[in-house]
Amino acid sequence: MPLRIDVITIFPDYFAPLQLSLMGKAQQSGLVTIAIHDLREFTSDRHRSVDDTPYGGGAGMVMTPEPWGQAIDAVVTDQSTLIVPTPAGKLFSQPVAAELAHSTHLIFACGRYEGIDQRVVEYYRPRIDVRELSIGDYVLAGGDVATLAMIEASVRLVPGVLGNPESLVEESHQLPGVEYPSYTKPPTWRGLDVPEVLLSGHHDQIARWRAEQSTIRTTHNRPDLLPGS
Numbered sequence: 001m002p003l004r005i006d007v008i009t010i011f012p013d014y015f016a017p018l019q020l021s022l023m024g025k026a027q028q029s030g031l032v033t034i035a036i037h038d039l040r041e042f043t044s045d046r047h048r049s050v051d052d053t054p055y056g057g058g059a060g061m062v063m064t065p066e067p068w069g070q071a072i073d074a075v076v077t078d079q080s081t082l083i084v085p086t087p088a089g090k091l092f093s094q095p096v097a098a099e100l101a102h103s104t105h106l107i108f109a110c111g112r113y114e115g116i117d118q119r120v121v122e123y124y125r126p127r128i129d130v131r132e133l134s135i136g137d138y139v140l141a142g143g144d145v146a147t148l149a150m151i152e153a154s155v156r157l158v159p160g161v162l163g164n165p166e167s168l169v170e171e172s173h174q175l176p177g178v179e180y181p182s183y184t185k186p187p188t189w190r191g192l193d194v195p196e197v198l199l200s201g202h203h204d205q206i207a208r209w210r211a212e213q214s215t216i217r218t219t220h221n222r223p224d225l226l227p228g229s
C-alpha cells in the first residue's frame with residue numbers, strides 16, 4: 001500500500017523540489033504518491049481570498065476556515081492523518097517521522113499569515129488523527145518549508161525508498177547522540193590527513209574511535225542528547 005501525501009498550500013511552487021532526487025525517485029517507484037493542491041482553488045469569492053482580520057485584535061491576518069474545509073474535504077478519508085505545521089505544535093522528531101512513514105494517507109495543511117483559524121483543527125480532530133507539529137523553536141513565514149522537511153524526513157524512511165537500507169540500520173542503531181565525522185578520498189587534502197585509524201582496517205578500533213567521536217561531538221554540540229541528561 002503506497003503512502004499517499006496531499007499538500008494544501010497557497011504556494012504550490014514551493015513543492016517543486018519534491019520532483020527531484022530521492023523524493024522524485026520515490027514517486028516514480030510507486031512507493032509514494034504526492035499531490036499538491038492550491039488552496040485558492042477552493043475559494044468561492046472573486047478575489048479568491050484566504051485570510052481575514054483576527055477576532056480579538058492583534059497584528060497580521062488569519063486564514064479563514066472555509067477554504068480549508070473545502071480543500072481538506074476534497075481529499076480526506078477515514079484513513080487520513082491531518083498534519084498542521086505550527087510554531088505551537090509538538091516537536092517533530094525522527095520517531096515521529098518513522099510513524100508518518102508507516103501511515104496510509106497524510107494531508108499537510110500549509111498555513112501562512114499568522115496561521116489557520118483553529119476551528120479547522122477542532123472540526124477534524126473528532127473525525128481523523130490531527131497532529132499540530134513544529135520543526136523547531138524558530139518562526140518561519142509559513143508551513144511550507146516545515147512540510148518539505150517533514151515529508152523528506154518521513155518519505156526516506158518508507159521501506160524501499162532508500163537505495164541502501166544499510167544506512168537506515170546504522171542510523172537506527174545510532175547511540176543516543178550525534179553522528180561521528182565522515183571522511184573520504186583523498187587521504188590528504190590541503191595538508192589535512194584522514195584520521196589514521198580509519199585507514200587501518202581494524203574494524204573494532206574504527207568502531208571504538210567512531211563511538212568516541214560521537215560522544216565528543218554530542219557533548220560539545222548537543223549535551224541534551226547525552227544519556228541521563
Ligand SMILES: Nc1cc(-c2ccc3ccn(Cc4ccccc4)c3c2)n[nH]1
Nearest residue numbers: 085086087111112135136138140142143
Ligand atoms: N517550527 C515552525 C513552524 C512554523 C510555522 C508553521 C506554519 C505557519 C503558518 C504561519 N506561520 C507564520 C507564523 C508567524 C508567527 C506566529 C505564528 C505563525 C507559520 C509558521 N514556524 N516554525
